[in-house]
Amino acid sequence: xxxxxxxxxxxxxxxxxxxxxxxxxxxxxxxxxxxxxxxxxxxxxxxxxxxxxxxxxxxxxxxxxxxxxxxxxxxxxxxxxxxxxxxxxxxxxxxxxxxxxxxxxxxxxxxxxxxxxxxxxxxxxxxxxxxxxxxxxxxxxxxxxxxxxxxxxxxxxxxxxxxxxxxxxxxxxxxxxxxxxxxxxxxxxxxxxxxxxxxxxxxxxxxxxxxxxxxx
Amino acid sequence: xxxxxxxxxxxxxxxxxxxxxxxxxxxxxxxxxxxxxxxxxxxxxxxxxxxxxxxxxxxxxxxxxxxxxxxxxxxxxxxxxxxxxxxxxxxxxxxxxxxxxxxxxxxxxxxxxxxxxxxxxxxxxxxxxxxxxxxxxxxxxxxxxxxxxxxxxxxxxxxxxxxxxxxxxxxxxxxxxxxxxxxxxxxxxxxxxxxxxxxxxxxxxxxxxxxxxxxxxxxxxxxxxxxxxxxxxxxxxxxxxxxxxxxxxxxxxxxxxxxxxxx
Numbered sequence: 001x002x003x004x005x006x007x008x009x010x011x012x013x014x015x016x017x018x019x020x021x022x023x024x025x026x027x028x029x030x031x032x033x034x035x036x037x038x039x040x041x042x043x044x045x046x047x048x049x050x051x052x053x054x055x056x057x058x059x060x061x062x063x064x065x066x067x068x069x070x071x072x073x074x075x076x077x078x079x080x081x082x083x084x085x086x087x088x089x090x091x092x093x094x095x096x097x098x099x100x101x102x103x104x105x106x107x108x109x110x111x112x113x114x115x116x117x118x119x120x121x122x123x124x125x126x127x128x129x130x131x132x133x134x135x136x137x138x139x140x141x142x143x144x145x146x147x148x149x150x151x152x153x154x155x156x157x158x159x160x161x162x163x164x165x166x167x168x169x170x171x172x173x174x175x176x177x178x179x180x181x182x183x184x185x186x187x188x189x190x191x192x193x194x195x196x197x198x199x200x201x202x203x204x205x206x207x208x209x210x211x212x213x214x215x216x
Numbered sequence: 217x218x219x220x221x222x223x224x225x226x227x228x229x230x231x232x233x234x235x236x237x238x239x240x241x242x243x244x245x246x247x248x249x250x251x252x253x254x255x256x257x258x259x260x261x262x263x264x265x266x267x268x269x270x271x272x273x274x275x276x277x278x279x280x281x282x283x284x285x286x287x288x289x290x291x292x293x294x295x296x297x298x299x300x301x302x303x304x305x306x307x308x309x310x311x312x313x314x315x316x317x318x319x320x321x322x323x324x325x326x327x328x329x330x331x332x333x334x335x336x337x338x339x340x341x342x343x344x345x346x347x348x349x350x351x352x353x354x355x356x357x358x359x360x361x362x363x364x365x366x367x368x369x370x371x372x373x374x375x376x377x378x379x380x381x382x383x384x385x386x387x388x389x390x391x392x393x394x395x396x397x398x399x400x401x402x403x404x405x406x407x408x409x410x411x412x413x414x415x416x417x418x419x420x421x422x423x424x425x426x427x428x429x430x431x432x433x434x435x436x437x438x439x440x441x442x443x444x445x446x447x448x449x450x451x452x453x454x455x456x457x458x459x460x461x462x463x464x465x466x467x468x469x470x471x472x473x474x475x476x477x478x479x
Contacts, residue, residue, distance in 0.1 A: 119373030122373050137409055139366060139369065
C-alpha cells in the first residue's frame with residue numbers, strides 16, 4: 001500500500017501523477033518531497049508534471065507547484081489535456097473539436113522554461129518549445145519539437161522542429177552555435193566565429209536555413 | 217564554523233594540487249587550523265609538494281576502512297604547526313574509498329579544523345564523485361585555454377547536478393603577455409562562458425616549478441608573483457575584499473630584446 005499514495009506515469013507530454021483516494025495532502029506532500037530528494041531518474045529538470053485538476057485546493061496546488069519548481073520541474077493541472085478530461089458530456093463534444101483547434105491556437109502550446117545556463121554535456125530533449133533564460137555553452141544540446149528561444153548567448157548545438165516542423169525557428173541574443181538544425185536541415189558555424197551584436201533568428205526559407213537580425 | 221572545500225578542475229595538469237598546497241600553507245600562515253585531504257588515490261602528489269613524503273605512516277584508505285583512527289594518519293607539516301595532511305595510498309585505486317566514507321571522515325575532521333581542503337583527482341568518474349561528496353564549496357581551477365575552460369564548464373554542470381551551488385573559480389597559469397597580444401583567452405572570454413564568481417587569477421611563474429621540486433609551496437616566497445596571487449586568494453577566502461592584481465606590463469627594453477633576439 002505504501003507505494004500507492006502517489007502514482008507516476010510517464011506520458012507523451014511529461015509525467016502524470018495520480019493519487020490514492022483519501023490520502024491527505026500532507027502524506028502526498030511528504031511522498032513527493034521524498035521522491036524528489038532521492039533524485040530518481042524520473043525527475044529530470046525541465047520535465048512537465050501533470051496533476052489532476054480537481055484533486056487539490058488552490059493553495060495546496062500552489063504549494064506543490066512551488067516544490068516542483070524548486071527542483072526545476074514544471075507543474076500543471078491536467079485540465080488542458082483532452083484525453084485526461086473526466087468524461088462529462090459537455091467535455092466530450094469539446095474533445096472532438098479540440099485537436100484541430102489546438103493546432104491553430106498558439107496559446108495552448110507547451111513550453112519548457114530553463115532558468116539557468118546549460119553547460120557542456122547537459123541536454124534538453126522535449127517535444128515542445130524551449131525558452132532558456134541563460135546561456136547555452138559549447139557542448140550543450142537542445143533538441144526541441146518546437147522552437148527555441150535563448151535569452152543569452154548560444155554556443156551549443158540547437159535543433160528546433162526535431163520531429164519535422166519546418167516552421168519552427170531559433171532565436172538568441174547572441175547566436176553563435178556550433179551547429180543549427182531545423183527540422184531535417186543542418187547548418188554549421190563558420191570556422192571563424194564573430195560575436196554578434198544583435199539578437200538573431202534562424203529559420204527555414206526556400207529550403208535553406210537563413211539567419212537574420214531581429215529587434216527585441 | 218569549519219568549512220570543507222574541494223579543489224577540482226576536470227582537466228589534468230591545470231594546477232589543482234599546487235593550488236591545494238598553496239592555499240593550505242597560506243591559511244596555516246594566518247594561524248588557521250587546516251587539513252589537506254588527498255583523494256587522488258594511486259597518483260598521489262600532494263605530499264611531494266609539501267615535502268612530507270617520508271613522514272607518511274598511514275593513509276586515507278586505512279582511515280576509511282577503520283583500521284586506524286584518523287588522528288593517527290594525519291601528518292603535521294614540518295614548518296606550520298597548524299597544517300596537516302591526510303595522504304592517500306599510492307598502491308590502491310580510486311574505488312577503495314566511497315563517498316559515504318569521505319563524508320563521515322569530514323564530519324570527524326570538522327570538529328578539529330577550521331578548513332578542510334580536498335584535492336580532487338582529474339576526470340569526472342568515481343574519484344571525482346567521492347571527492348565532492350562532502351564539500352560545502354567547490355573551487356574550480358582552470359587555465360586560459362579552450363580545452364581547460366570547456367572541461368571546467370562540464371565540471372560546473374556536474375557540480376550543480378550534485379547540488380553543489382557554491383562554486384568559485386581560480387584561473388591559473390595566465391601569461392599576461394600572451395593575453396595582451398591576443399594569443400590567449402582573457403578573463404572576459406572565460407567569464408563569458410563560465411559566469412561564476414572568480415576568486416583568483418594566478419600568473420604562470422617559473423618559481424612554481426622550483427618550489428614544487430623543493431617541496432615548499434611558492435606562497436611562502438616574497439618575490440613570487442604566483443605566491444602573491446595565492447596570498448590574495450587566501451585573503452579572499454577569509455572574507456577580505458582584495459582587488460585583482462595588475463600584472464606587470466612588458467617593459468620597453470624587454471620588448472626590444474624580444475624583437476631583436478626573437479625569444
